[in-house]
Amino acid sequence: MSHTMDEAAAFAVDPRIIRGETPAPVPSSTTADRARRAPPKERSVAGRTLRERVPLAEHARWKRSRRKTDPIQLLRAADEGRVPELVPIRYGRMLASPFAFYRGSAGLMAADLAATPVSGLKVQACGDCHLMNFGGFATPERNVLFDLNDFDETLPAPWEWDIKRLVVSFVLAARSLGLSDGKGRDAAVACAYSYHKRMRLYAKRHPLEVWYSRITVEDVLALAPRAVGARLQRRLDKTLKRQGSDLDFPRLTSMVSGKIGIRDVPPLIFHPADALAPGFRPLVERVLASYRETLPEDRRSLLDNYALVDAAMKVVGVGSVGRRCWIVLVMSESNQPLFLQFKEAVASVLEPAAGPSLYPHHGQRVVMGQRLMQPASDLLLGWVTGEGGIQFYARQLRDAKIKPLVETFDYETLYYYARMCGWVLARAHAKTGDRASIAGYLGRSDAFDEAMGDFAMAYADQAERDYDALKTAVRNGQIIAHTDI
Template sequence: MPNQSVVDRIREFNRGRNLEWLKLKYKAMQKDAFGFLRGTCHLFYQDLPVEGIFRSAPPVWICGDLHLQNFGTFKGDDRLVYFDVNDFDEALLAPCTWDITRLVTSIIVGAHTLNISDEDALALCDYFLEIYTKELSTGKDRTVHSEISTGLVKELIDSLKTRKRKDFLDERTEIEGKQRSLKLIEGKTTPVTEAERQKVTDAIAECAATQPNPEFYQVLDVMHRIAGTGSLGLDRYVILVEGNGSPNQNYLLDLKAARSSSLQPYTPYSQPNWKNEADRITAIQDRFQESPPALLTSLLIGNQPYVLRELQPTADRVNLESKDGKTKQLKKVIKTMAEVTAWGQMRSTGRQNSAIADDLIAFSQTAQEWHPNVIDYARSYAAQVEQDYQEFKTQAEEV
């Protein structure tokens, strides 16, 4: 954006957020260039030229903030554990090249974090595009679960089988008698006021009245939840509910304020007339994924929309940094990420003006024309991210 510094653009985008939590966001963004990229999705799309393949590519339902850390495991509403794209706060209808370009950029920016060379990072980018295009060309969509997962993803999913709800609850709550309450955990939770507690409790009760088992949603405790990077500073709660019985069959819920997508001003496509931003997020997630996370729904508290979902012991990400430059293992993860990206786009074809499968198949057959454009832009923008990060880090006290 002309005549505005990076710091000014970041300050303007985050205006109105909780200042204490915003400090945590900025601290995470100062860690390295990859953390900065995660926290500045809005900069990526402000800078993206909406021309060439960034305009002419088929319109699809996209995550909007696709990067290496926005994939993970979760238990779907069919109670099976999946690995898929797991963040749809920015989701909307846009050219399919937008998501894949942001993902490829994240590989280049994250190269040093992963302890791989720039050459290896570019090879992984090429491989991602190769697999993504191959899967589009089939016109089919599939899912990743335990039986068909490989490498680090399979290790992660298999490890989740040993995680128990009681252990998950014990880490985050404490028991007095037969009643659980939430723990105050530094950096993860903070207390709510009585007015906030009542506001959340009333909203959950209203939502529960529309569910088959309202007793499941009986609220036992509420705290603010501190999580994520890009969304830090927005209203967010962790809620302990009765679930299937106290104390060991209680459930934890995540309630997160929804705001408009930072891509909205730049997409060349008109969007559906969603009732609110939480409806946008949950509707797109529902069509992109084979089986969305359990208890996913939208609700309103006053005029503010929120996304409600289960906080699960089976929710996790692949720890890519722990592999410390092992490119063979990283390659398997990149393959899975490319597959689920293509499958999600294919699964949601033909919905409210998104491209049909034949359009995506035809696009895949012109890969030799647009692959170089994606790589070239990702390389140049990765350099821009590094430059912006250095400027931000130098002037962070001014934000």
């Protein structure tokens, strides 16, 4: 419980911020308690006064100091600790487009965001809040929700950092689709407006109302334009016909010497040399047993119905490529498959600016951040330390997940999706931060929304310059990239 209480303290508004004085670096538990006890109207007024120090229009500003930031140096620094043979795949995927580059360079933007204006209000931040990290997923009760679904970088941090990363992703996505910058900016403003509007609504709700709030598939369909809603319904019906592991089983497995195992598809899915050694299976079983101890007791009972079959490494995502990611196949007595994913967890990219996590284990940091931000989390979410002290978090590989097919979006769909993402982010921030102070700071005007439109355009240009720098580094042989995988 001590870690939960310490994390909660990180979200409080220091009274010295409210008075315009220099705040303490880390709010104390006493400060947190005082902030939580203040009436919502008082906190709203306090948020409004923050505009005197950081006007809403200030958030539109973006200019990087070339003397302080070398994008290639920061990208290479993020290679540390990754599997060397997989790093060229990471750069190959980033070279696909400026939007793909943006997805793979969260650490670079985190360094840039550290120099931007902030109000002084913190939330549990996603840390890598771009539009591809939202989507549908099934809850333990088998309902489908629309929400955030990637928390590798989560950490208590300024709320502005998440919304800024999110709005930029819409401008870059619009450009990747061949849409005009005007339409890209419109989507960014729509996202910020939705965040702003929903935050003001959440500020009026009781804590339990906010905690239990969720965005259901019915909400998504009700607000969707007719054509968009019809496509979504078809995808939803198809996804829910079978469980995630049932979908993955024929695709990921094969029969070898009369035994079921995970199929090697190198270099994206493979059994490392160590996986063929006699001691590998007992090692995986020990890892599973340690992971089991991080689950609630009822989930341990569920996991006990499955036995280990096989484990292999899998390349996932863009920014995560090179981090160790294992998929583990376990099966029930009746031969029903279940795939678990064990993904390496390292320090959040936000830590240099926001401070270290209060959790001793980065897998635990990811799990706790996810539980704080999501309305419902994966049934088997847990963490474990593997061989060599490498930290992992674990979950089901896929459970009725619905990812956005951005490449199929038209302007109407992108605009609608921007509004939905803004709503989701507001819900997550309202659940973990001081929603009354944030709403008070945002106010009733569209000043912040328009500022986000301007920032999104300016930083999208920056991301494209950094993408060009990566292409140059690859041409010069400074960075090796495999673009044919």
